[in-house]
Amino acid sequence: MRSHRAILLLILVMGVSFPLSTSAEQRHVTWTPVNTYENGTPIGADKNLTYQLYWSTDPGLSTGSLRTLVSSIPETSYTFDPTEAGMPRGQTIFFTAQSVLNTGEKSSLSTATAWNVPVLVPSSPSNIMTSNQAPWQVSWDAVTTYTDGTLIGTGKAILYTVYWTPDIWLEGGSLHPIGSPTSATSLSFDSELAGMTGYQTVYFTVKTVLGTGEDSSFSGAFAWDVPLDGAIASETPISPENMVVTDSSRTDNLSWEPVTRYKNGKPIESGKKVNYDIYWTTDPELSADSLTPLSSSTEATSITFDPSASGMKRNQRVYFTGKSKLSTGEESSLSPAISWRVSNSGPSAPSNGRVSRKNKK
Amino acid sequence: MNGSSVRLTVFLLAFIVAMIVLPGCDSGGSSEVTPPSGSITSLEWDPPMTFGDGTPINPVRDIDHYEFFLRTDENFTDIDLPVAQVSAVTDVLDPNGNIQSSGPTSQFTLENLLPFVEGGKRYYVAIKAVGIDGLKSGFMAPVVWDVS
Numbered sequence: 001m002r003s004h005r006a007i008l009l010l011i012l013v014m015g016v017s018f019p020l021s022t023s024a025e026q027r028h029v030t031w032t033p034v035n036t037y038e039n040g041t042p043i044g045a046d047k048n049l050t051y052q053l054y055w056s057t058d059p060g061l062s063t064g065s066l067r068t069l070v071s072s073i074p075e076t077s078y079t080f081d082p083t084e085a086g087m088p089r090g091q092t093i094f095f096t097a098q099s100v101l102n103t104g105e106k107s108s109l110s111t112a113t114a115w116n117v118p119v120l121v122p123s124s125p126s127n128i129m130t131s132n133q134a135p136w137q138v139s140w141d142a143v144t145t146y147t148d149g150t151l152i153g154t155g156k157a158i159l160y161t162v163y164w165t166p167d168i169w170l171e172g173g174s175l176h177p178i179g180s181p182t183s184a185t186s187l188s189f190d191s192e193l194a195g196m197t198g199y200q201t202v203y204f205t206v207k208t209v210l211g212t213g214e215d216s217s218f219s220g221a222f223a224w225d226v227p228l229d230g231a232i233a234s235e236t237p238i239s240p241e242n243m244v245v246t247d248s249s250r251t252d253n254l255s256w257e258p259v260t261r262y263k264n265g266k267p268i269e270s271g272k273k274v275n276y277d278i279y280w281t282t283d284p285e286l287s288a289d290s291l292t293p294l295s296s297s298t299e300a301t302s303i304t305f306d307p308s309a310s311g312m313k314r315n316q317r318v319y320f321t322g323k324s325k326l327s328t329g330e331e332s333s334l335s336p337a338i339s340w341r342v343s344n345s346g347p348s349a350p351s352n353g354r355v356s357r358k359n360k361k
Numbered sequence: 362m363n364g365s366s367v368r369l370t371v372f373l374l375a376f377i378v379a380m381i382v383l384p385g386c387d388s389g390g391s392s393e394v395t396p397p398s399g400s401i402t403s404l405e406w407d408p409p410m411t412f413g414d415g416t417p418i419n420p421v422r423d424i425d426h427y428e429f430f431l432r433t434d435e436n437f438t439d440i441d442l443p444v445a446q447v448s449a450v451t452d453v454l455d456p457n458g459n460i461q462s463s464g465p466t467s468q469f470t471l472e473n474l475l476p477f478v479e480g481g482k483r484y485y486v487a488i489k490a491v492g493i494d495g496l497k498s499g500f501m502a503p504v505v506w507d508v509s
Contacts (some may be wrong), residue, residue, distance in 0.1 A: 354504060
């Protein structure tokens, strides 16, 4: 046994730090300095001690799995970029180190220290807005960082995908992409070609997609009232606006604002009555054959409904829509879908538990 | 087979193995079946009659199964894992094995949990109802089970 083997009292500590301005991701690993041999004897000042730092995906630190992070450094910390080091994102890796004397003696490998290599998610675009007049354009601020604040490397392509939807909750099935992914921070669009209809409120959202495949979550929704094309204008009423569902313990309430004007902006004459047909569906696209009436030709601007009696299932995602009808026969188009989840509470707990003993038959 | 049959799904591999291996270890000979004797310990409960939001529940239609939890204290938490589960519906069979009727399950033989306990100790049993949509209830108030 070599009693004068340098020992490595190694405690690896993973930390994160960010440079003052612009640089790639930086992670720090540190350890306690080695001052003695295995038998406790101090290492003389005439000896020169350095460290070898390794990482591995194998918790057993098998020899063939070790990859050198840095060699022969006298310091007790090291800064590295996980990407440059080739560490697999989202996986657990293990650090180990070894102390080496200039006289050739080496310690054994330190105990493996686990670390989850963080997955870097690009930030979602912010400051979404549209132009004030045609030609219509949606724009946003450029994304330069991941969600943890580290800068996206200059070698990575940053693209943006733009969507519109009538659903303020940005439900996945309701999103319509506009154009192709772009590296620009604005996109021109034609509301009619994109499938929007006049006076409809639509919501824009933008997602960051890196050339390497990572994508961000959707940006916050930006509401936009689709302007009315003169050719579309007619004396049909607008569809009900601002539908809202409020929950109560047994029944739920759906309300909307009274319709008082035509699509062309003119007020509806006082002699004309406005009625409403209200529907629910599980189809975010509001296909005609999926619509189930909740209320027909009501003059009220709210209805109370029992989800179960209306045919909705617990925990189901449903969509409400409605149209307004004039006593003279003109009808609006369907209002934008309002997304709602049917009450999702589970059963109440079983009760009155008791233990009893019975003789076997 | 006659009487009732409970559709039982229990994570009791150890128990099943014990039942297969322990009685009559001498292989090859004919075996005599000894009629069961002694007593059985049942946990009984009242199935929930409402969802958490107060709407009525049909225990046969709306509940899928019950989960059973064991601890040596009463402090059940959401990280506790169930040791057994049983269907929320009990089928009553006729002498030909056909389903005669179905009703809500409201009892469970605690001896099924013997592989998870030590004799002479006090345990607490709690159960949760699990809806057909997978949503779970809270714990039933724990019940003392003194294992003999």
